[in-house]
Amino acid sequence: MDRIPILKMGPFLLVTIQVDLYDRLALTLENDLISMVSKTGARGVLIDISAVSIVDSFMGRILGNIASMSRIMDAETVVVGMQPAVAITLVELGLTLQGVYTALDVEKGMELLQDKIGIFEDPEQEKEGPDDSDD
Amino acid sequence: MNTIAQLLQNNKKKILENWMQNQLSDTSLRDDLISNEELRRQSDELINGLSRATAGGNVDNIYAPEYEPVVEILSDISITRARQGFSPRETGMYVLSLKQAIITVLQDKYSEQPEVLYKELLTVNNLLDMLSMVTFDTYIKGREEVILRQTDEINEISTPVIRVWEGILALPIIGTLDSARTQIVMENLLQEIVNTGSSIAILDISGVPAVDSLVAQHLIKTVSATRLMGAECIISGIRAEIAQTIVHLGIDLSNIKTKASLASALQLAFSMRSVEVRKISKNTGFHIGR
Numbered sequence A: 001m002d003r004i005p006i007l008k009m010g011p012f013l014l015v016t017i018q019v020d021l022y023d024r025l026a027l028t029l030e031n032d033l034i035s036m037v038s039k040t041g042a043r044g045v046l047i048d049i050s051a052v053s054i055v056d057s058f059m060g061r062i063l064g065n066i067a068s069m070s071r072i073m074d075a076e077t078v079v080v081g082m083q084p085a086v087a088i089t090l091v092e093l094g095l096t097l098q099g100v101y102t103a104l105d106v107e108k109g110m111e112l113l114q115d116k117i118g119i120f121e122d123p124e125q126e127k128e129g130p131d132d133s134d135d
Numbered sequence B: 001m002n003t004i005a006q007l008l009q010n011n012k013k014k015i016l017e018n019w020m021q022n023q024l025s026d027t028s029l030r031d032d033l034i035s036n037e038e039l040r041r042q043s044d045e046l047i048n049g050l051s052r053a054t055a056g057g058n059v060d061n062i063y064a065p066e067y068e069p070v071v072e073i074l075s076d077i078s079i080t081r082a083r084q085g086f087s088p089r090e091t092g093m094y095v096l097s098l099k100q101a102i103i104t105v106l107q108d109k110y111s112e113q114p115e116v117l118y119k120e121l122l123t124v125n126n127l128l129d130m131l132s133m134v135t136f137d138t139y140i141k142g143r144e145e146v147i148l149r150q151t152d153e154i155n156e157i158s159t160p161v162i163r164v165w166e167g168i169l170a171l172p173i174i175g176t177l178d179s180a181r182t183q184i185v186m187e188n189l190l191q192e193i194v195n196t197g198s199s200i201a202i203l204d205i206s207g208v209p210a211v212d213s214l215v216a217q218h219l220i221k222t223v224s225a226t227r228l229m230g231a232e233c234i235i236s237g238i239r240a241e242i243a244q245t246i247v248h249l250g251i252d253l254s255n256i257k258t259k260a261s262l263a264s265a266l267q268l269a270f271s272m273r274s275v276e277v278r279k280i281s282k283n284t285g286f287h288i289g290r
Helices: A025-042 A057-072 A084-092 A104-119 A122-126 B003-008 B014-025 B036-054 B065-084 B089-109 B113-158 B179-196 B215-229 B240-249 B262-272
Strands: A006-009 A010-015 A042-049 A075-078 A102-103 B162-165 B168-174 B200-207 B232-236
Touching: A006 A025, A006 B036, A010 A104, A010 B089, A010 B113, A010 B200, A025 A057, A042 A057, A042 A104, A057 B065, A075 A104, A075 B014, A075 B179, A084 B036, A084 B179, A084 B215, A102 A104, A102 B215, B003 B014, B003 B036, B003 B089, B003 B113, B014 B036, B014 B089, B036 B065, B065 B089, B065 B113, B089 B113, B113 B179, B162 B262, B179 B200, B179 B215, B200 B215, B232 B262
Parallel strands: A010 A042, A042 A075, A075 A102, B168 B200, B200 B232
Antiparallel strands: A006 A010, B162 B168
């Protein structure tokens, strides 16, 4: 069965979804990701969906679920690289993913995560990351 | 061969004369839009087509293949008329006055046989009513095509996405926001966010004449979609009346950043991106912003 790889990068988990998600795959991802968070004690989860061109309400709900579950386990979730069509679809479905942070690309997402959980490689850069999402 | 077909064939000249007379005597005829010769040519063509179509005996199904030429001629005429600016009444009268012309001929011919006259009148009535329906259908279609084309043009020119600074986009919205336009605005904005990698978008609504709950909902949708993409959205250009309506309607914009003017929105955007704009030395006389 297909699995979506979950990469550990320091205190963060990086998930890049390269295929269109079907329901079973999304559920497996949710399970895998949450068990990874608990196993590694990750502080942040970054999900890159720039290659995803189709979403439905289920997929939107899974993203929301992952965010809420990680939040309980003290990890923030950032979704990056959403396609315009996907964003429009989610809004039309009424899923605005409250509580999920978003960023334009992986780079900005990483900055945002570091900003959110207060880990700075270089204390001088503390003022970086202007693209705070509203909470 | 049935009576109507015979009638049309034998009295073609007379019907055409009657018809032309009917049309020309109508005070609303727009002889500035169409010449007499043109009108006569069209009418002649239509009567010919009609007499050929009825020859087969079919007088009640205008969707049959033998009626195709007639419907085509009629559609042509009404679409041309719609584009030329004829009123619906004038276009409708065109076919309805043919009915009058045929009925006059029928009355002359069958004045001694009321039963036949009655039957034939009914048939003619039916047939021409259906034809006038076709005229209306295509007339409206022609008009709608014109309107659609204009709407498309307006939509194309009225939703520019401007890059005002590195990472800052501005989108002045001019005119009423309906769902179709919101869709276009949203698509353009989101695409531009991807293309330029901008993290802030300013939606300026000073050109929107009125904001009701529907427009507000469209705005909220656009803001949410922008947020999903990972960018921030600021709404600017909120006039006093608009602020009043929004509050009176009980629309909640509290989790959306709003500013009164584009200038203050730009200032907010600058501070969010940690950019500072300030005057440089007096002598140059060149400054940006406030």
